[in-house]
Each structure stands twice: as C-alpha cells, then as structure tokens.
Amino acid sequence: MIEGISVGSAQQSAQATQAGKQLDKNAFTNLLVAQLQNQDPMSPQSNDELAAQLAQFSSLEQMELVNQNLVGLARLQQGNALVDQITGASALVGQNVAYADETTGELISGAVEYAKVADGRVFLGIGGVDVPLEQVAEVLGAVGDGDGIIDAEDTAESDADDLASDG
Secondary structure, three states: OOOOOOOOHHHHHHHHHHHOOOOOOHHHHHHHHHHHOOOOOOOOOOOHHHHHHHHHHHHHHHHHHHHHHHHHHHHHHHHHHHHHHHHHHOOOOEEEEEEEEEEEEEEEEEEEEEEEEEEEOEEEEEEOOOEHHHHHHEEEEOOOOOOOOOOHHHHHHHHHHHHHHOO
16 A cells, blocks of 8 residues: 655654754654655655765765864864963063043053953953953053063062061
C-alpha cells in the first residue's frame, strides 16, 4: 500500500520551518527519512536525486560548522580587544592623563592610580573617579615634578621623603 507523507511528519516540518524560518539539520533528516519511507516502490527515487539530497544535507552540516567557527572567532576577537585595552590601560598607571568630563565636556587631568574592568569596559582610577578608557584625550606624562619626566631629582626627593617619614 502506498501512503503519503503522514500528517505528523508534515506538521513537524511545518513547525520547524515556522520556528526557525528555515529547515535545520534535524528537520531536513526527518523530511528525507519520511520521503524514503513513503516513496512508491514501483517507481523509487533515482540514485541521482538521492545523491543530490545527501549532498544538500552534507552542505548544510558544513555551513553549520562554519557558522559555529565564525561565532567562536568573533568571541575570540572581542576577548583580544579587551585584553589589548587592559594592557594599554595598565601602561597608563602612574601617568598623568587628561580626560573629558562626561557632563561638562571639560578636560580634567590627574594621575592614573589603577586600571580595572567592569561590565566589559576598561576604567582608569583618577582622583577617586572611575573614568572610561575611551574618555582619555591625552597622556601628559609620568607623575613627577610637573615636567612630565621622572628624573634622578624626582627619585632623590621621593627617597628623602620616604626616609623622613620612616625616621
């Protein structure tokens, strides 16, 4: 007895199509199996047609793998970008920088005390304020005597201050 595609399998493939707006691998396999089970034994599907459907199935699997790899690559690139920002921010610790105030737009300068990551963004601690790295407008130089250069004089003054406070 020849039977058509059952209502259940037709509903399943229709639901899969509506849910994803395209056939996924499982729906494609179910459709192929239903087609093979319900083919007319007096005029079976030709080998060429079966080979074409299997090639489409293989193609679908390969596209899914490529998509998964691209998603992984995008995540890796996002992670690398964050690492680059953290590295750059940590190099600013001990430097004087100028940043734009979020409310006034005025440039404010101060020494970078620390760098941190919060909510996927990099912040610099400047004068007790967490400043987003992207707001830094200028690097003014190392903390020192105001000339932007740490030299022997600055080091000697720092050592003398340390000894005086210990003593």
